[in-house]
Each structure stands twice: as structure tokens, then as C-alpha cells.
Amino acid sequence: MAIKNILDIVAFDDDLESITDSIDFSSIAAHPRLFLKSGDISNIISLVGSDTKIATFHAKIMAIADAALTADNITYKLDESGTRILQYTATPLAQRLTSLAYAYKYTGTATYATRAVTEMLNACAYPDWHTSHMLDTATILTGFSICYDWLYSAIGATDRTTIETTVFKYALNLIYSNSVSDYSTNQTNWNQVCSCGIGLASIAFYNVNTTICGYFLNKLLHTLRIPAGFYEPDGTYREGPGYWSFGTNQHLLLLQGLESAFGTDFYLSDFTGLQKTWKYKLFTYSPTNKGFNYGDSSEGFTDVNPALFYYAIKNADTSVLYLQIKFLANGYDTYEPYARFMIPLLATKLNYSNVTTPKNVFYGSGETPVIIARMGWDSDQDHYLGFKGGKCNQSHAHMDIGTFVYESKGIRWACDLGSEPYTNSENGGINSSDNTQYSNKWQVYRNSIKPHNILQLDGANLLVDGFSDIVKVNKLTNKAGGVIDLTAPNANKLKFYTREINIIDGSYLQIIDTIIVGSTDVSARWNMSTYGSGVVNGDGSITLTSGSNTAILATSFSNAKAYTARVLSNEGTNSYDSSNTTTKKVCFDFTLNKNESIVITTTIKPQ
Structure with missing residues (x-):
């Protein structure tokens, strides 16, 4: 049977007998037959x-x-x-x-x-x-x-x-x-x-x-x-x-x-x-x-x-x-x-x-939707945003749906800790390939909700089967980013939740969390991991410092809301958790009232 197009391949059933004659092996090249052709060397x-x-x-x-x-x-x-x-x-x-x-x-x-x-x-x-x-x-x-x-x-x-x-x-x-x-x-x-x-x-x-x-x-x-x-x-x-x-x-x-x-x-x-x-x-x-x-x-x-x-x-x-x-x-x-x-x-x-210069925004749906905005391609000072959806019940996933990274002026202000080395967690009895709701994988600090740049609700894990997709993409020079619907992984706490993140006017990052709370009050933490250090200011903002560079992290609420700004250690407590001493957690803690509709606007403004 000759294969004429990809549809012939994907139409085959699981009976491999049906494809045993798909390749004409009489045409196989002599050695070397892998990659090299005459004249390549x-x-x-x-x-x-x-x-x-x-x-x-x-x-x-x-x-x-x-x-x-x-x-x-x-x-x-x-x-x-x-x-x-x-x-x-x-x-x-x-x-x-x-x-x-x-x-x-x-x-x-x-x-x-x-x-x-x-x-x-x-x-x-x-x-x-x-x-x-x-x-x-x-x-x-x-x-x-x-x-x-x-x-x-x-x-x-x-x-x-x-x-x-x-x-x-x-x-x-x-x-x-x-x-x-x-x-x-x-x-x-x-x-x-x-x-x-x-x-x-x-x-x-x-x-x-x-x-x-x-x-x-x-x-x-x-x-x-x-x-x-x-x-x-x-x-x-x-x-x-x-x-x-x-x-x-x-x-x-x-x-x-x-x-x-x-x-x-x-x-x-x-x-x-x-x-x-x-x-x-x-x-x-x-x-x-x-x-x-x-x-x-x-x-x-x-x-x-x-x-x-x-x-x-x-x-x-x-x-x-x-x-x-x-x-x-x-x-x-x-x-x-x-x-x-x-x-x-x-x-x-x-x-x-x-070689042409790439565009400034990429977005893609699929099993892990992402929106990425890069406001330039020739300087390490350019603004950069990476923002993801998807779900936790996937290979190599973390409790990070709705997370983002952000760079400006050569500094990664919002960062992700990466993975825990598998040998560390495996020696601690962790099953790194188990992505189900109650897996012990989520006990690993770097895998858990704790260090990720998300809204954390009652300290509870996200719902691992809850899928978050892109709602809108912004590709303007003064507004680059987009919106992801985060309702599903947070459905045990919230009736509705979207997060919009954009680079504004090529000068700062804006995060807008639009929420309708469920039937009970929720203890919430707006969380972000960052390199360097942070200091809470008198107005409730946080000054982030990395080397000689600073940025101001500030938040506001559409409804009157008391909150506490914090700068916290980013260290795990398990024996197998790696050190994260080069980073801190910066947080805003507050209460979301039952059935409340609220918009939380947070900005990161490099100085």
C-alpha cells in the first residue's frame, strides 16, 4: 500500500497488519543512509x-x-x-x-x-x-x-x-x-x-x-x-x-x-x-x-x-x-x-x-495555551511577557495555571523556580509522573501553588482537570498580551475568574484579575516570585530591588478592600526541596467575600 498523504496514515486502525507494506524498502539508501548525502561533507x-x-x-x-x-x-x-x-x-x-x-x-x-x-x-x-x-x-x-x-x-x-x-x-x-x-x-x-x-x-x-x-x-x-x-x-x-x-x-x-x-x-x-x-x-x-x-x-x-x-x-x-x-x-x-x-x-x-525580524506577539491554543509578548528583539532591556493557561493534569505540569514571567531593563521581575531535580523528589518517595488531584507530587515546593505567580485561594490546590484557555489576545504596541479564563481550575472557590496581562505603552506590566466569588468567603493571596529583594512601602506597595534596578509592585481593588503586603521566604520545608534563596515571594493578602464581584488591578513598574 502506498502512502499518498497524512490522512492515509491517521486513518489506519490499531491492527498493524494493515500497514506492513507501507514502505518500499527496496529504495533504502546505502550506508551512510542517515542524514548525509553526497557532497554534504x-x-x-x-x-x-x-x-x-x-x-x-x-x-x-x-x-x-x-x-x-x-x-x-x-x-x-x-x-x-x-x-x-x-x-x-x-x-x-x-x-x-x-x-x-x-x-x-x-x-x-x-x-x-x-x-x-x-x-x-x-x-x-x-x-x-x-x-x-x-x-x-x-x-x-x-x-x-x-x-x-x-x-x-x-x-x-x-x-x-x-x-x-x-x-x-x-x-x-x-x-x-x-x-x-x-x-x-x-x-x-x-x-x-x-x-x-x-x-x-x-x-x-x-x-x-x-x-x-x-x-x-x-x-x-x-x-x-x-x-x-x-x-x-x-x-x-x-x-x-x-x-x-x-x-x-x-x-x-x-x-x-x-x-x-x-x-x-x-x-x-x-x-x-x-x-x-x-x-x-x-x-x-x-x-x-x-x-x-x-x-x-x-x-x-x-x-x-x-x-x-x-x-x-x-x-x-x-x-x-x-x-x-x-x-x-x-x-x-x-x-x-x-x-x-x-x-x-x-x-x-x-x-x-x-533574516527578517519576528513579530512582537505569539499566542497559541492547544493543551497548554500561551500568550507571549516581546517588545523588541535586539536589546536585553526590552519588555517581555510569558503567560500560560492549560491544566495541571499533564505531564511535567505544576500548580501554575495563570502564571506569568516578566522582564524589563535586563531583569526578570516575575520568575518561575523551575523543576525540582527528579532524583531529589524520587528519593523522598514522590511519584513525579502522577498528576492526579491528590498526588504527592504537589507536596514538592516547586510543584505546588506556593511559589507560583497566581492567585492562591485558601491555600488550596487548583483543580487538576480544570482547563484554562485564551479568551482574547492584544497585539497593539501600547497593549500587548491577552486574557485567559481561569474559572475551571478555581471552580471550587470562584464562580468566574479571568486574568488579563498586558505590557502597557512598552513601559510596565498590568495584571487585571476579574472575579465573582462563590458561596463562601475566601482567604486570598496574590503571589509572585521575584529575584532579589523586596521592601513593603507605607502606601502598601512593594519596592522590588535587583542589583541597582528597582520596580514598584502595587495593587488596587474595585471594591474597598483591606489587604496586607508581604515579602516572604521562598524556601520549601521538605528534606528534598532545593534551596531558592536567590528569590523572594511578594504577596498581597486579603479576603474575598462570598458572592462578591471584584476587579483587582496590579502593576509592575520598572523605575
């Missing part, structure tokens, strides 16, 4: 010689490869919670193998190939590839697949057999026989990462076992629609910008692997949200080179991102590269360590001479 060499930005990035890959020549082999090591080998084994291994393979192809020096084979044989002697945590297995598969494919003619027959046998013994056979959990129906980035590793392995090792590899590749044409759906309809990503990089880069690496091996990605790049998602990622970079972080994403993920180079080729809008060129010029690295080679490779297919 020559083009990279030429670009490195003419473009200092790419030359600097190329040097990072070569430095990793050169260091590996004299380094000890990477050992099998579990993390502190005993859950995964991703941090200490799988990721470093994949990074080393792909770097050595790149160095070999670039220079032709056999020493790099010999060292890569030694590293692969060492990994073949591991006790297993840790299929109990499939991200580990998939990451090793990605590194092995690229290295094996690129070094194919340089690997001796005996060593090649050892590598091939181990890939099937430690991974593909186990997955094929259903001896491990099924990645293909997972609703998180796991699907993308596992699909990538298994898919690339099935391409690279296809000729070793055509039955198993053919099965996996045909299955991917069916199941990859699940993670493609994460981005619908506008490109937002429910797990946050950090996990966007992790999941999306693996997703696109697989699509590019299919394209290079078969001459087509089988229309798997045609999903609307997937085509648009570069805009979401672009806007999550802030003027201070932090990220709009929420959930388990950290704010420190500004990087040279292979996925954005892919989208620069796929789309006519060159603004996708506006910040990437700056990051390259400033010597930034990538957080996708085993996809580094894609930067010089993709850069050979791009023209940087006509």
Missing part, C-alpha cells in the same frame, strides 16, 4: 572555512571528539535515585559516538573511527541497556545508529557483528517481543525520544533483520501521529519549552532520517501544529536569554537549536533564525548534545543574508 568543510560562526560551533564538536581519544570509556552508572542511566551513561555515550563519527567523516582520520568502535564495543559489554527506563535505551540506540551508519565501511566484520548482535539483544528484540513497556502510545516526550532511537536503529540496521526493522518503521508511520498531535493546533507544547527541545529535536531527527534513507518523510512533517511550532520555541527565548519556563522546564535553556535550523529550511519565514544567528555569534552551545552535528550540516543549506 565537502559543503560543511567549505562552510567552516568561510563562516566563523559555524567554524566556532564545529570546533565544539571536534573538541569533544579530540577529548574522547584519550578519555576512559564511559561506564554504566545509575543516577542517585537508581532509576535511570540517562545522565551518566546514555547521553554522554551518544554525544561521544556522534562526535567521533562526525570527526571521522570530516577529517577522514582513522583514529576517530577506531576510538568510536572501541567505545561501542565497551557499551556492548554493559549488563544491559536499561530497558526499564526506555529513554536510556533509545538514547543509546540513537548514538549507536548514527555512529554505525557513518562508520560502516571502517568497522571490521567481527566488530560489526558484535555491534549488530548487541543492538538487537539489548534493545530491538526486547521491544519487538513486547518484553518492555510500549513507547508508541505514550502521551509525552517519551514517545518522541523512543520513536527516534528505535526508528533510526531500524534504518541503520535494516539489513541485519529486515523483519524486525521493517515492522518498527511501518509502525512508526502509524504511531508517530500521536506526538505530532501534541502541537495542534498552533504549535504550543504542553510539557514546556525545555521538553520541547528534547522531544521536538528527536522527532525531527527521525523525520530527517527517514528523508535521507527513503527520499521522503512519508508526509509526517505535514501536521499543522508541527509546522507552526517553531514560532512557539522562538518566542520562549527572552531578551535576557532566559526562557519562558513553566512546569518542569528551567529558565536556562537558551541554545543553538537544531530544530530551528530544520524549520528555517522547511519554511519561508526566515525570522526563525533571528536569535539563532546571535547565539552562534556569541558562542552558545546546544542542549541537544548528540544532535550537534546537525547544526553545520543544516547550515550548509541556509542563506543567512535575509
Whole structure:
């Protein structure tokens, strides 16, 4: 059966028998069949010689490869919670193998190939590839697949057999026989990462076992629609910008692997949200080179991102590269360590001479709606707003519906603490993947309502199934932001609740909370985490100070209302809670009367 469009794929039922003939495997390319085509290495060499930005990035890959020549082999090591080998084994291994393979192809020096084979044989002697945590297995598969494919003619027959046998013994056979959990129906980035590793392995090792590899590749044409759906309809990503990089880069690496091996990605790049998602990622970079972080994403993920180079080729809008060129010029690295080679490779297919400036506002619905306003693209002094809706019952979510971050004059005045390291909370008995209403995940300070920039009601958790969507978007130069309806996650306390946040006149932030209270009085706290310090003023406002910079946080009520302004510690009380001493909580405490209708207007005015 030939696949003519994406509708053919998504129409398939769960009976994989119906898709076993979807791919014409007689068309599979010879080795190297992953990513590299004739002339690509020559083009990279030429670009490195003419473009200092790419030359600097190329040097990072070569430095990793050169260091590996004299380094000890990477050992099998579990993390502190005993859950995964991703941090200490799988990721470093994949990074080393792909770097050595790149160095070999670039220079032709056999020493790099010999060292890569030694590293692969060492990994073949591991006790297993840790299929109990499939991200580990998939990451090793990605590194092995690229290295094996690129070094194919340089690997001796005996060593090649050892590598091939181990890939099937430690991974593909186990997955094929259903001896491990099924990645293909997972609703998180796991699907993308596992699909990538298994898919690339099935391409690279296809000729070793055509039955198993053919099965996996045909299955991917069916199941990859699940993670493609994460981005619908506008490109937002429910797990946050950090996990966007992790999941999306693996997703696109697989699509590019299919394209290079078969001459087509089988229309798997045609999903609307997937085509648009570069805009979401672009806007999550802030003027201070932090990220709009929420959930388990950290704010420190500004990087040279292979996925954005892919989208620069796929789309006519060159603004996708506006910040990437700056990051390259400033010597930034990538957080996708085993996809580094894609930067010089993709850069050979791009023209940087006509990169346009992005617009000022991005908004997107979907499972985690966001509104992001950035009032300039060339200065760290520019105003920046990130504002989110969604719901808490999602992978990597926090109790943060309605939260926001805000920057101006080079300072992040409203911040998010990011995630608690999983090994910390897991050692404390926390189930980080349980997002239900009474999960112990919400006891973790950084996951809880306590540090988030939301209206907190009776200190109670939000309703995890309550979904908040965008009501209105403002894209004016004097009013940039929008409105999100927060009624559903607060429905146990309020009859109605919308929050509108805008950058006003390019000079300050305004937050308007419009509320109708339920049938009982509510003890409320307007809460915000901030860097630096705060001092309560005589008029009830709070002066925020960060270095030599200050801002005034002030609030007012449409109804006469007594309130107390506070500056509080942002420290958790659990033994596993990380320190947050670089931040404070600034709050306004007050009572909402039953059945009351009220508008609360709060401003942050940098001085």
C-alpha cells in the first residue's frame, strides 16, 4: 500500500497488519543512509572555512571528539535515585559516538573511527541497556545508529557483528517481543525520544533483520501521529519549552532520517501544529536569554537549536533564525548534545543574508495555551511577557495555571523556580509522573501553588482537570498580551475568574484579575516570585530591588478592600526541596467575600 498523504496514515486502525507494506524498502539508501548525502561533507568543510560562526560551533564538536581519544570509556552508572542511566551513561555515550563519527567523516582520520568502535564495543559489554527506563535505551540506540551508519565501511566484520548482535539483544528484540513497556502510545516526550532511537536503529540496521526493522518503521508511520498531535493546533507544547527541545529535536531527527534513507518523510512533517511550532520555541527565548519556563522546564535553556535550523529550511519565514544567528555569534552551545552535528550540516543549506525580524506577539491554543509578548528583539532591556493557561493534569505540569514571567531593563521581575531535580523528589518517595488531584507530587515546593505567580485561594490546590484557555489576545504596541479564563481550575472557590496581562505603552506590566466569588468567603493571596529583594512601602506597595534596578509592585481593588503586603521566604520545608534563596515571594493578602464581584488591578513598574 502506498502512502499518498497524512490522512492515509491517521486513518489506519490499531491492527498493524494493515500497514506492513507501507514502505518500499527496496529504495533504502546505502550506508551512510542517515542524514548525509553526497557532497554534504565537502559543503560543511567549505562552510567552516568561510563562516566563523559555524567554524566556532564545529570546533565544539571536534573538541569533544579530540577529548574522547584519550578519555576512559564511559561506564554504566545509575543516577542517585537508581532509576535511570540517562545522565551518566546514555547521553554522554551518544554525544561521544556522534562526535567521533562526525570527526571521522570530516577529517577522514582513522583514529576517530577506531576510538568510536572501541567505545561501542565497551557499551556492548554493559549488563544491559536499561530497558526499564526506555529513554536510556533509545538514547543509546540513537548514538549507536548514527555512529554505525557513518562508520560502516571502517568497522571490521567481527566488530560489526558484535555491534549488530548487541543492538538487537539489548534493545530491538526486547521491544519487538513486547518484553518492555510500549513507547508508541505514550502521551509525552517519551514517545518522541523512543520513536527516534528505535526508528533510526531500524534504518541503520535494516539489513541485519529486515523483519524486525521493517515492522518498527511501518509502525512508526502509524504511531508517530500521536506526538505530532501534541502541537495542534498552533504549535504550543504542553510539557514546556525545555521538553520541547528534547522531544521536538528527536522527532525531527527521525523525520530527517527517514528523508535521507527513503527520499521522503512519508508526509509526517505535514501536521499543522508541527509546522507552526517553531514560532512557539522562538518566542520562549527572552531578551535576557532566559526562557519562558513553566512546569518542569528551567529558565536556562537558551541554545543553538537544531530544530530551528530544520524549520528555517522547511519554511519561508526566515525570522526563525533571528536569535539563532546571535547565539552562534556569541558562542552558545546546544542542549541537544548528540544532535550537534546537525547544526553545520543544516547550515550548509541556509542563506543567512535575509533574516527578517519576528513579530512582537505569539499566542497559541492547544493543551497548554500561551500568550507571549516581546517588545523588541535586539536589546536585553526590552519588555517581555510569558503567560500560560492549560491544566495541571499533564505531564511535567505544576500548580501554575495563570502564571506569568516578566522582564524589563535586563531583569526578570516575575520568575518561575523551575523543576525540582527528579532524583531529589524520587528519593523522598514522590511519584513525579502522577498528576492526579491528590498526588504527592504537589507536596514538592516547586510543584505546588506556593511559589507560583497566581492567585492562591485558601491555600488550596487548583483543580487538576480544570482547563484554562485564551479568551482574547492584544497585539497593539501600547497593549500587548491577552486574557485567559481561569474559572475551571478555581471552580471550587470562584464562580468566574479571568486574568488579563498586558505590557502597557512598552513601559510596565498590568495584571487585571476579574472575579465573582462563590458561596463562601475566601482567604486570598496574590503571589509572585521575584529575584532579589523586596521592601513593603507605607502606601502598601512593594519596592522590588535587583542589583541597582528597582520596580514598584502595587495593587488596587474595585471594591474597598483591606489587604496586607508581604515579602516572604521562598524556601520549601521538605528534606528534598532545593534551596531558592536567590528569590523572594511578594504577596498581597486579603479576603474575598462570598458572592462578591471584584476587579483587582496590579502593576509592575520598572523605575
